[in-house]
Amino acid sequence: MKPVRILVTGGTIDKIHDPTAETLNFATDGTTQITELLGFARCDFPTIEIILQKDSLDFEDADRDRIVAAIARSPETAIVVTHGTGTMGESARWVADRIAGRVTGKTVVFTGALRPHSLGHSDGPFNLGGAIIAAQILAEGVYGVMNGRCFPAADLHKNTELGRFDR
Numbered sequence: 001m002k003p004v005r006i007l008v009t010g011g012t013i014d015k016i017h018d019p020t021a022e023t024l025n026f027a028t029d030g031t032t033q034i035t036e037l038l039g040f041a042r043c044d045f046p047t048i049e050i051i052l053q054k055d056s057l058d059f060e061d062a063d064r065d066r067i068v069a070a071i072a073r074s075p076e077t078a079i080v081v082t083h084g085t086g087t088m089g090e091s092a093r094w095v096a097d098r099i100a101g102r103v104t105g106k107t108v109v110f111t112g113a114l115r116p117h118s119l120g121h122s123d124g125p126f127n128l129g130g131a132i133i134a135a136q137i138l139a140e141g142v143y144g145v146m147n148g149r150c151f152p153a154a155d156l157h158k159n160t161e162l163g164r165f166d167r
Contacts, residue, residue: 011084013113056084
C-alpha cells in the first residue's frame with residue numbers, strides 16, 4: 001500500500017451549510033471537512049495538506065500553480081486533490097501539462113462533490129474513497145475520479161445537464 005497525500009483546495013466537498021444565512025462557506029478556523037470524511041470511513045493513513053480553500057470558479061492560474069508546487073514537493077507518490085467541480089477538469093489538465101516530464105513517478109487524482117457533505121446525501125465520501133484507492137493503484141499520471149468513474153485528465157468533463165462527470 002502506498003502512502004497518500006490529500007491536497008485540499010476547497011470546492012463543494014469542503015463547504016459547510018449555514019442554515020441561518022442559507023449560505024455555503026468554508027470553515028473560518030482553517031480546518032477542512034476532509035478530516036471528518038476520513039474519520040467516518042475509518043481511513044486514518046492519508047496525510048492532509050490544506051493548500052487553499054476556494055470555490056474553483058474563482059481559481060486563477062496562480063492557484064493551479066500552487067497545486068503543481070505542492071505535488072512536486074510531496075514525498076508521497078499517490079496524491080489526491082480535493083477540488084471544486086466547476087473547473088476540476090481545467091485544473092487537472094493544467095497540472096498534467098505542467099508536471100509532464102518534470103515530476104515523475106506520481107499519480108495525481110482530482111475529486112470533489114456535487115453536493116456538500118454538510119447537507120447530507122453527498123457524493124463526496126464515495127468520490128474521496130474512490131480517489132484514494134485510484135491514487136494507490138493507477139499508473140503515473142493525472143486523473144479525476146467522480147461518480148464511480150475514473151477519467152484521464154484530458155477526458156475529465158462535468159456534464160451540468162446530467163449533474164455528473166462523463167465523457
